[in-house]
Amino acid sequence: MTSKEKSTRAIVTVLGTDKVGIIAGVTDVLASCRVNILDIRQSIMQEFFTMIMVVDFSTSQMDFATVGKKLDEKAEEMGLQIKIQHEDVFRFMHRI
Amino acid sequence: MFDKEEILETINMVQQEHLDIRTITMGISLRDCAHSDAKVSQNKIYDKITRLAKNLLKVGEQLEAEFGIPIVNKRISVTPIAMVAESCDTDDYVDFAHALERAAREVGVNFIGGFSALVHKGYTKGDKNLIRAIPRALAETERVCSSVNIGTTKAGINMDAVYEMGKVIKEAAALTADRDGLGCAKLVVFCNVPEDNPFMAGAFHGVGEPECVINMGVSGPGVVRNAVQRIPDADFGNLAETIKRTAFKITRMGELVGREASRRLGVPFGIVDLSLAPTPAIGDSVADILEGMGLERTGTHGTTAALALLNDAVKKGGAMASSHVGGLSGAFIPVSEDEGMIRAVEAGALTLDKLEAMTCVCSVGLDMIAVPGDTTAETIAAIIADEAAIGMINSKTTAVRIIPVEGKKVGDVVEFGGLLGRAPIMPVHNFSSTAFVRRGGRIPAPIQSLRN
Numbered sequence: 001m002t003s004k005e006k007s008t009r010a011i012v013t014v015l016g017t018d019k020v021g022i023i024a025g026v027t028d029v030l031a032s033c034r035v036n037i038l039d040i041r042q043s044i045m046q047e048f049f050t051m052i053m054v055v056d057f058s059t060s061q062m063d064f065a066t067v068g069k070k071l072d073e074k075a076e077e078m079g080l081q082i083k084i085q086h087e088d089v090f091r092f093m094h095r096i
Numbered sequence: 097m098f099d100k101e102e103i104l105e106t107i108n109m110v111q112q113e114h115l116d117i118r119t120i121t122m123g124i125s126l127r128d129c130a131h132s133d134a135k136v137s138q139n140k141i142y143d144k145i146t147r148l149a150k151n152l153l154k155v156g157e158q159l160e161a162e163f164g165i166p167i168v169n170k171r172i173s174v175t176p177i178a179m180v181a182e183s184c185d186t187d188d189y190v191d192f193a194h195a196l197e198r199a200a201r202e203v204g205v206n207f208i209g210g211f212s213a214l215v216h217k218g219y220t221k222g223d224k225n226l227i228r229a230i231p232r233a234l235a236e237t238e239r240v241c242s243s244v245n246i247g248t249t250k251a252g253i254n255m256d257a258v259y260e261m262g263k264v265i266k267e268a269a270a271l272t273a274d275r276d277g278l279g280c281a282k283l284v285v286f287c288n289v290p291e292d293n294p295f296m297a298g299a300f301h302g303v304g305e306p307e308c309v310i311n312m313g314v315s316g317p318g319v320v321r322n323a324v325q326r327i328p329d330a331d332f333g334n335l336a337e338t339i340k341r342t343a344f345k346i347t348r349m350g351e352l353v354g355r356e357a358s359r360r361l362g363v364p365f366g367i368v369d370l371s372l373a374p375t376p377a378i379g380d381s382v383a384d385i386l387e388g389m390g391l392e393r394t395g396t397h398g399t400t401a402a403l404a405l406l407n408d409a410v411k412k413g414g415a416m417a418s419s420h421v422g423g424l425s426g427a428f429i430p431v432s433e434d435e436g437m438i439r440a441v442e443a444g445a446l447t448l449d450k451l452e453a454m455t456c457v458c459s460v461g462l463d464m465i466a467v468p469g470d471t472t473a474e475t476i477a478a479i480i481a482d483e484a485a486i487g488m489i490n491s492k493t494t495a496v497r498i499i500p501v502e503g504k505k506v507g508d509v510v511e512f513g514g515l516l517g518r519a520p521i522m523p524v525h526n527f528s529s530t531a532f533v534r535r536g537g538r539i540p541a542p543i544q545s546l547r548n
Contacts, residue, residue: 010162011098013107041100052103065161083107085164087098092352093345094102 008058009038009087012071014051016080018044023051026082029074033067034060049080054087106345109319110165114380115346117353118315118373119169120156121294122149123301123366124308126175126210134184138195141180145172145199145208148308148363153204155360159353167353168315168375168515172200173299174210182222189225193233193240200239207282209299211242214289217251217538227257230264234279235271241297247287247484249491252541258484259533261285262477266500269469273502276510280499281464285480287487287494292367293423298460298495309366310358311423314350315373316342318380320410324388335389336409343370343413351418369423370414371459372406374434376517382406382427383436394436395446403427404457424493426459432512432519433464441520448479448522456486461495466510466519469502476500478529481539489542 014026023042030037030053039054060067068084075082109115124145131137149172156170174180174196181189193211200208211233213223230242244261247253265280272279284298291302294311301309323342327334350368358365374382383394386402407427415421429451431437440446448465455461461483467476480496487494501510504521511518 011103013103015107043100050100050104052098052100054098063161065158068161083164085106086162088352088356089163089165089349090098090103090106093106093348094099 007087008056010055010057010064010084011087011090012053012055012082012084014049014080014082016049016078018047018049019078022049022078022080025074025078026051026071029070030055033062033070035067109316109345113316113318113322114375114377115316115319115349116166116168117312117350119171119294119296119313120152120167120353120357121171121173121299121311121313122152122308122361122363123173123292123305123311124148125301125305126177126180127303130180130183132183132185134181134186134191137181137184138191141192141195142199145174145196146202149203149205151361155357158360159356163353165349165353169206171205171294171296171299172203172208173294173301174208175301175303176212176214177210178213178220178222178226179303181226182220187225189229190232190236193229193237196240197237205239207239207241207296209241209243209296210301211240212244212300214245215257216245216248216254218254219257227260227264230283231267231271231279234268234282241282241299243284243286243289243298243300245286245289246480247488249288249488250541253287253481253484253488253539255481255533255539256536258480259474259477259536261480262473262533265476265498266473269500269502276504276512277499277501278512281497281512281516283497285496287484288492290423290493294369295371295373295424297497305366306364308363310354310361310363311366311369312350312354313369313371313373313423314346315375315380316346317372317374317382317385319346320372320406321379321381321385321388324385332405336405339406339409340413343410344417347414347417365420367420367422368414368418370410370418370421370425371423372410372427374428374430375515376433376435378435381434381436382429383434383440387436393443393445394440395450399450400453400457403429403454407458424459428460428463429454429458430463431465431522432517433515434517438518438520441522448524452482452486455483455494456490459493461487461497463495463497464499464516464519465497466499466501466504466521467524468505468521469500471500471524472530474528474530474533475524477533479524481533485539488539
């Protein structure tokens, strides 16, 4: 883990009440940051919107904190909860 | 590749259950900072700390952003100052504390530990000077933490030092009386002190440690509490299993962040401390876990058994999750820093005697306990001796961090604020221990077989 090149993939999670334009809004932010989306999974449970995206940072010039801030702004604007975390968090916590 | 439930579980742990990295602590050896001129030595200390730790805060903040997990504290531990200052030409070591304080402020850490001495078998000249300087050092600085080891299983208990620490604690309380004895909250008296503990106030960088090292402390009582509450009818086997699984996940975060911090700082990764460290935040309490297991209030009969189960299950799960486990690695039961413990004390369920029993089965000892201001140095020394005896006989770490608050009596509450929380004044026994404490000398090391 420490010796090889660090992965540039992250997980974006979006939680909130369903409404028009959530996917468009979030993907628009990611596109403007030149962050590539590798996978999207989305579901709605009783009007509760959940979206999990796997994204790749290698094409982006921006760092985590900057993209995170832009997503925070979007979250604020749309009344959602958006979080971006390096994929290692999930890999490490749940896999041996 | 990624399971949705697992992702949501992780996010819930951080957002709802207060999972966080409690501390990234950089251990720094100051053994090469000794000098016959105290000023030169202090400058070397300042220069070395600020050089090695200059990126600690920045890297901590980067990791918080990338992993999306709060890293509450960034801290530094150093070689016990008694050893570094010993060869200098002064007997007054308070300026060494000021040098540490300046370095801590420069690099932006909230605590720096290591104004310490190890005197379990006896004093050197430096140890004597350091212990004498502790009350003033704690009163004149904000971020410097102090610890003294007065006993080990192999050496026995240095009762001269125990008595002296009783007096030092009283003096530290007197010099910080305007802040409710805050100085004592930064002073820990240990038996069997670990050399790689990342948690304050007892952290220092042991003599067997490398030049510089990164040690991690995780925290997740809230996560464990919720896991326990989800299975109200489980038997003890399943209860322990659930805690183990939860502890595994919590510790993995510490391991991940620790490895990455070590890589970015170019400093070897030492250990993850598995301790479940509570905070005063609602829901981030070790007492709540015990009560979640079925006790009406922490401190009632059954508390010691519940804590033993918790502590052992956390170690089993945590040990699997990390390549190197160390430090204190047990559930912490500080009173002022744990909302559930405070509640238990105020309800009359939890007493000093029960806390002492609890420290037999977990780390780390009588921690953040406020007692009446008229408690004598001899009584405090006797409390330390009791705790040290538990540690010595059971080959475990025990400690005392006790605050005799001037002008306060049982029923009063003191506010320390922040992570130190608030403490109800707890009663101590009123019968004297003076003649016992004043005997002097050492309690011999215990026999290591015939263990009953």
